[in-house]
Amino acid sequence: MSVDAATVRRIAHLARIAVSEDEVPHLQGELNAMLAFVEQLSEVNVEGVEPMTSVTPMQMKKRQDVVNDGEIADDIVANAPATEGHFFLVPKVVE
């Protein structure tokens, strides 16, 4: 399988990465090189094989359903590019 220019633009938008028109041909070439490389997986017989979901067979640990952290709003917003008090600032989302 290979991707065309329209698909490159669609993927870029899904990935939330701005791509300019003149970057598209280059990206298309690179993505297609990767897709050509992974194409060989289609020759593997995976009939009846379970997909791996956990690399180390173990029971998922569960912790107590209790509050064990918090009251660190200052820490949470400490690295934010734009804040007001304990809120993150973003462009207006709802008109």
Place this chain on the structure above:
Amino acid sequence: MTDLTSLTLAEARKGLADKTFTSLELTDAHLSAIEAARVLNAFVMETPDQARAMAREADNKIAKGDAGPLAGIPLGIKDLFATKGVRTTACSKILGNFVPTYESTVTSQLWRDGAVMLGKLNNDEFAMGSANETSCFGPVGNPWRREGSNTTLVPGGSSGGSASAVAALLCMGATATDTGGSIRQPAAFTATVGIKPTYGRCSRWGIVAFASSLDQAGPIARSVRDSAMLLRSMAGHDPKDTTSVDIPVPDYEAAIGKSVKGMKIGIPKEYRLDGMPAEIEKLWEAGAAWLRSAGAELVEVSLPHTKYALPAYYIVAPAEASSNLARYDGVRYGLREQGRNIIELYENTRAEGFGAEVRRRVMIGTYVLSAGYYDAYYLRAQKVRTLIKKDFEDCFAKGVDAILTPATPSAAFGIGEKGGADPVEMYLNDIFTVTVNMAGLPGIAVPAGKDAQGLPLGLQLIGRPFEEETLFSLGEVIEQAAGRFTPARWW
């Protein structure tokens, strides 16, 4: 005092215990070495004040007889580990001037045991790369050069700063991470020892995530013994990482020097690649001969799905990365580029903040997870991964204790030499290491010799899950036979 930098960690520990020198002297010697080696670009941030304060504290504890197992040992920390109050960037512009308000579990355990932080080490952006060329701080130089040449070579990646700093004697050991070979490949390129432990052995909490089902932390060190000492402190259960395994951490150092007599070592025939340099073939045979003369039994084994590991990796790892890196949105931390609306803000921030390799991987990951392609790519790759793991399980079920392979298909290459036109050319560097991540197994790279141009080459040993001790015992045999290698100083 510069000769203090040439000690191994084990020798330094003895010198500190005997009070031959202080941690402050040892730390200062390394800080001077770092200053004199800035051309290597191994450190992206030096923390001399913090290092001296930690060294003084270690000296006090040593004087009081209250020293931890790494008391006073100066280390470098890959910039992927969150360090409280010290800028952590994953060498990406998108994290900008991110200063964590918390400490990663692995580094906190090193400080608990008395180690001293010299600074943060360069790496490929978000650990995506095999040459340390994708860092937003620029490439790292390998302290090794080809004989008679002054071309600067790459140290490998993604833990290139860690490997370069340890090889150039700028720190006594370093933390690193390995998703497809990022500890073992740079270790092999710089004649250092690097171990990626079993998935789940080290906590991933506080380490910038790349591909969560493959990422694992481990040390890069000057000797097998040093790597065992470091791993003991780095490993251990952490309730904050649900994939961290709750089993006791053995005294890895006790495995050094243990007899390997009667151990069964597999030589996988699928690792004998067409066009593999004769030097690597020869080194591999030498490694087998050293283990045989130490009493191990060498057997040929088959890992039939080996050739599919790298393509499956280049679906699974980008898929997980595209999901993990969704958090970089220009809102909560790091870089922000303005846009007319929130979507444009995201798109502009991520276009400006991510480098070319990261953008490419996030996009391929997005594609293979997108509607209509998930089954053909991602689900199939996860099935292939099951088969890769089963290859190893079948091999271990036949009584094989460990598997011996070359660590890399070549020695270090020049900056800018590979992957310019086709990204896959660079990816092939990890052909021998990536299977280990796909199966979650432990793997160690140990320096074993040099090529005709005088560049170091390494061998890899792959072990059963949580049997890192076997790797240390076998690695020590190789180190004893091959000797240790130090680059001639040119910087």
